[in-house]
Amino acid sequence: MRRKDRRIGVVAFGRVPELVLEVVCAHIVGYLRIPAEIMMALEDPIYAYDATRLQYNAMNILRVVEQRAFKHHEKVIGILEGDLFIPTMTYVFGEARQGGRVALVSLYRLRRDRDGGTAPMARILERMAKVSLHELGHLYELVHCPDRRCIMHFSGSVEDLDEIPLFFCRYCNQYLRERWGREPRV
Numbered sequence: 453m454r455r456k457d458r459r460i461g462v463v464a465f466g467r468v469p470e471l472v473l474e475v476v477c478a479h480i481v482g483y484l485r486i487p488a489e490i491m492m493a494l495e496d497p498i499y500a501y502d503a504t505r506l507q508y509n510a511m512n513i514l515r516v517v518e519q520r521a522f523k524h525h526e527k528v529i530g531i532l533e534g535d536l537f538i539p540t541m542t543y544v545f546g547e548a549r550q551g552g553r554v555a556l557v558s559l560y561r562l563r564r565d566r567d568g569g570t571a572p573m574a575r576i577l578e579r580m581a582k583v584s585l586h587e588l589g590h591l592y593e594l595v596h597c598p599d600r601r602c603i604m605h606f607s608g609s610v611e612d613l614d615e616i617p618l619f620f621c622r623y624c625n626q627y628l629r630e631r632w633g634r635e636p637r638v
């Protein structure tokens with residue numbers, strides 16, 4: 453894929469509000485200055501549903517979705533309403549392999565506030581944008597950042613997530629700029 457063709461795809465698994473997909477696209481374009489577009493929705497990844505945990509196994513979804521060609525998109529962010537887990541953690545907001553092509557983000561935990569109620573839509577969208585840019589950072593091989601004022605800082609709870617800013621620290625920003633200063637490998 454040539455550099456001028458670089459594009460990020462944002463795809464819903466099953467039903468996801470259009471506004472959520474649009475907000476994720478807008479943040480990718482606005483913050484990372486990479487074209488992003490909404491792709492045709494994929495089916496609910498029922499094959500990855502764990503009936504005991506009542507959650508989706510993120511690793512199984514990634515394994516399946518990474519097989520797809522996605523010829524027109526350098527990286528793809530998949531969004532779903534269902535709760536995600538990985539075998540070593542109770543839940544995850546999102547999941548991506550370092551340097552992989554596909555990231556996942558779940559709305560499930562982002563919709564809830566600390567009192568157990570539903571968070572206001574504006575906060576849900578902000579959290580969604582943060583997790584999406586964070587996972588995209590992993591797809592471009594950024595690791596967790598020790599700086600609490602960086603979007604690549606690890607958040608284990610929605611409270612942590614609300615604390616971190618919606619931007620990359622100077623160090624992570626510089627990494628991305630240097631990386632994108634040359635041709636991508638794919």
Ligand SMILES: [Zn+2]
Pocket residue numbers: 586590596606
């Ligand atoms: Zn992370």
Ligand SMILES: [Zn+2]
Pocket residue numbers: 597598599602603604605620621622623624625
């Ligand atoms: Zn950082």
